[in-house]
Amino acid sequence: MSDYQYYEFRTIDRRLDEKQLRELRRFSRRARITPTSFQIHYDWSDFRGDPKAMVEKYFDAFVYLASGGSRRLEFRFPKKLVDLKALKRYDTGGAVRLWTTRLHAILSFRHKFEQDEDAEGEGWLDSLVELRAALMAGDRRAAYLGWLMGVSLDDVSPESEEPPVPSGLDELTPALEGFVKFFRIDADLVAAAGSRSGAREEAAPTARELAAFIKAIPAAEKDALLLRAIKGDVPHLRAELLLSFEDSKPAPGKTARKKPEPRTAAELLAAADRRAGTRSARA
Template sequence: MDLKQLGLFIVSEEIDRRTTKDKKHILLELEFHDDDRADWVDGEGWLDDLIGLREELIRGDLRGLYLAWLKAAENALLMEAIDADTLEPPVPDGLNDLSPAQQALVDYLEINRAMISIAAQKSKPQQKKDKLEQWIDELSKPEQRDYLIRLSNGESNLSVLLNRRLLELADSKAQPQHKEENISRRTISTLVEASKVWNEKNKNKAKG
């Protein structure tokens, strides 16, 4: 994974990333403290539901990390630990259609669902795997050969890494559009205030 890209999500001490001493692995740490919870919450009953986040991150699916950023940034803003004009990281595709592991993360961290709905307004649909196959021919011959050799050697997670590479190729063709989207990144205070309005509208609808 790209440590520089991960750095865009480091908004407070609740999210951190580091490499192991041999530089072969990346450790992504999420550490949240909730004073409103009376009891200690451990991993029992949750790990099976959350384990899919790891493969998603390896694949380049950053929705889980963006969701964690929403939680951490909202907490940091309430604690006045960050500026109100702190910008969100680039919004990942597919926030309107979370995976089961991402849904479990929302439940586990009790992430503000109104903020997720607001954030998802700038999220495009995710590309389907079958559409990624069309980019295989865009790989150079040496790169195709490299993937085949690694496949024959039984490299783990190779299908995940290949799909991520194909996604990079697809995204490179849409680069100008991504640049425009990055210009319109919202501040954390904008997201929080918009979520309050969203909640009020839904309350009124429920009363009506």
């Protein structure tokens, strides 16, 4: 019986050079390779490349899907542009894994189902790739959903407490809904987790706030930033500046509202079962 396997890799905000394209061609003669992507599927054979090494060296996003049931999504980030300590709290050791290289951090999501004869990989990365930018901007909803997937896979011990619950978990973006669909995360488990998630506030900085931030940047640092812009070294310049802007803001004052106690994996699973039971009773 044939075993369908689909691999797609993509760069973000940059292009592969000729040397890198030649190196990638060694992995497959029939792959569709462009300066920003590598795409191939197999029905009978296996891929000669090492996806982990390819993400570490060349690509910023990767999706894998197989009729054998495996699904995988990975994002690579500039290490200095993500909060590694915060992301590590969602690492389950299986469904969610975080590791670093000299310059990058890689966040991997993985699941293994039963046979999936209707597997079709094309189009999935298009619907999921914007999660990378969201994670870089501090939106950790995808990381939390990955942790929930780990709960359902028994990666997480029943007594383990949940990591920080991101706001907006009860109002998912299309990309996050795609993430739930791609990994088939239980909808009742997502709803149970989202019951304690507050509304997401995404107010963009005002022109006045940005002007004050720019004015405060030392002259030598501004010169270095302008030089980078002129030389074209700008793929992550905006992200770097916005991260610096957020770091420059004063810490919010203490609020009287007390955060709820974190729930255990067992409590979340029980809440999901109650939701499923209530829905069945109403049907």
